[in-house]
Amino acid sequence: MGLPDIVAAARAGDRRATARLLTAVENQTNGENGIDASEVARLVTGGDALIVGLTGSPGVGKSTLVSALIAAWREAGLRVGVLAVDPSSPFSGGAILGDRVRMADHALDDGVYIRSVATRGHLGGLAATTGAGVRLLEGLGFDVVVVETVGVGQAEVEIASLADTTLLLLAPGMGDGIQAVKAGVVEIADVYVVNKADRPGADGAVRDLKAMMSLVRREPGEWRQPVCTTVAAESKGIDDLVAAIGKHRDWLAEGDRLALKRRQRAAAEIRARVDAALRERYKVPEALAEAVADGETDVASAARSVLGDTGQTSSPSHRAAS
Numbered sequence: 001m002g003l004p005d006i007v008a009a010a011r012a013g014d015r016r017a018t019a020r021l022l023t024a025v026e027n028q029t030n031g032e033n034g035i036d037a038s039e040v041a042r043l044v045t046g047g048d049a050l051i052v053g054l055t056g057s058p059g060v061g062k063s064t065l066v067s068a069l070i071a072a073w074r075e076a077g078l079r080v081g082v083l084a085v086d087p088s089s090p091f092s093g094g095a096i097l098g099d100r101v102r103m104a105d106h107a108l109d110d111g112v113y114i115r116s117v118a119t120r121g122h123l124g125g126l127a128a129t130t131g132a133g134v135r136l137l138e139g140l141g142f143d144v145v146v147v148e149t150v151g152v153g154q155a156e157v158e159i160a161s162l163a164d165t166t167l168l169l170l171a172p173g174m175g176d177g178i179q180a181v182k183a184g185v186v187e188i189a190d191v192y193v194v195n196k197a198d199r200p201g202a203d204g205a206v207r208d209l210k211a212m213m214s215l216v217r218r219e220p221g222e223w224r225q226p227v228c229t230t231v232a233a234e235s236k237g238i239d240d241l242v243a244a245i246g247k248h249r250d251w252l253a254e255g256d257r258l259a260l261k262r263r264q265r266a267a268a269e270i271r272a273r274v275d276a277a278l279r280e281r282y283k284v285p286e287a288l289a290e291a292v293a294d295g296e297t298d299v300a301s302a303a304r305s306v307l308g309d310t311g312q313t314s315s316p317s318h319r320a321a322s
């Protein structure tokens with residue numbers, strides 16, 4: 001099978017074909033396994049997917065919620081692709097065991113594609129690997145692409161840079177609200193979801209979130225993050241959440257907000273690749289690190305020597321740019 005055949009099969013819903021293409025773009029293959037990643041990127045372009053980022057603490061119910069959302073979107077006739085990102089694992093390709101069980105409902109549906117993505121050790125990290133995957137699924141004709149990631153460290157900020165609409169999932173009794181505020185995650189979310197509303201404390205969590213948001217000043221026309229309540233395990237509150245996501249999309253579609261978002265997303269992806277390429281090109285020699293540690297030279301001089309810049313030849317404009 002040539003590449004155009006694989007692409008055609010993937011567009012028609014062939015899971016194995018989709019998996020092969022994803023592996024190629026995630027690993028930036030250069031013709032290994034018969035697939036060249038940049039050729040895939042040239043062949044599979046365009047599309048107009050709704051890209052939803054979903055983040056939250058471990059165990060808050062992200063995968064359960066995604067499964068419920070898939071059912072709602074499928075009901076509306078939409079094709080759904082899911083990338084479950086595990087920022088800590090170097091393994092990829094299969095689904096994480098728990099997710100496989102939870103998403104088993106959709107395993108036989110050709111309109112759904114679910115995959116876990118490992119980003120550790122990949123060139124360019126999460127943004128480059130996941131960005132390439134999102135772009136591919138969108139180009140293959142998926143109407144909705146969901147990126148699920150555990151809310152740790154930098155991961156959720158990077159996810160938000162790739163998504164049109166970012167959902168922050170919280171659960172009562174996890175101290176999540178306060179943690180989210182501390183971590184600054186609150187600022188990147190477009191829609192808050194208090195899941196496990198069947199548990200005590202859900203009303204309090206919703207109240208706290210709303211109170212917190214009433215303190216944020218907004219210009220007229222600016223997006224006001226809604227707070228949705230769900231019981232993902234029982235598919236409750238899903239319609240309201242789908243509606244809230246749709247509202248945010250409509251808001252984005254006004255003026256040039258969506259176009260701007262897409263440009264920012266492209267910039268984030270390019271930046272990730274450039275950063276990775278620079279790290280590859282400018283390796284820090286062991287001996288140089290030793291020299292700095294031993295006080296034989298200073299950090300700034302060492303950095304200049306890695307960059308091949310002795311400091312004597314640099315022009316004023318060069319200095320101003322750095």
Ligand SMILES: Nc1nc2c(ncn2[C@@H]2O[C@H](COP(=O)(O)OP(=O)(O)OP(=O)(O)O)[C@@H](O)[C@H]2O)c(=O)[nH]1
Pocket residue numbers: 056057058059060061062063064065098102150195196197198199230231232233234
């Ligand atoms: N009571 C209750 N339990 C829920 C609800 N939603 C999910 N759960 C349970 O919470 C547990 C964790 O759910 P997951 O969907 O795996 O959570 P996750 O956020 O994807 O977890 P990680 O991928 O490990 O970060 C499971 O046992 C679910 O059955 C809910 O609305 N109410």
Ligand SMILES: [Mg+2]
Pocket residue numbers: 062063064099
């Ligand atoms: Mg999960």
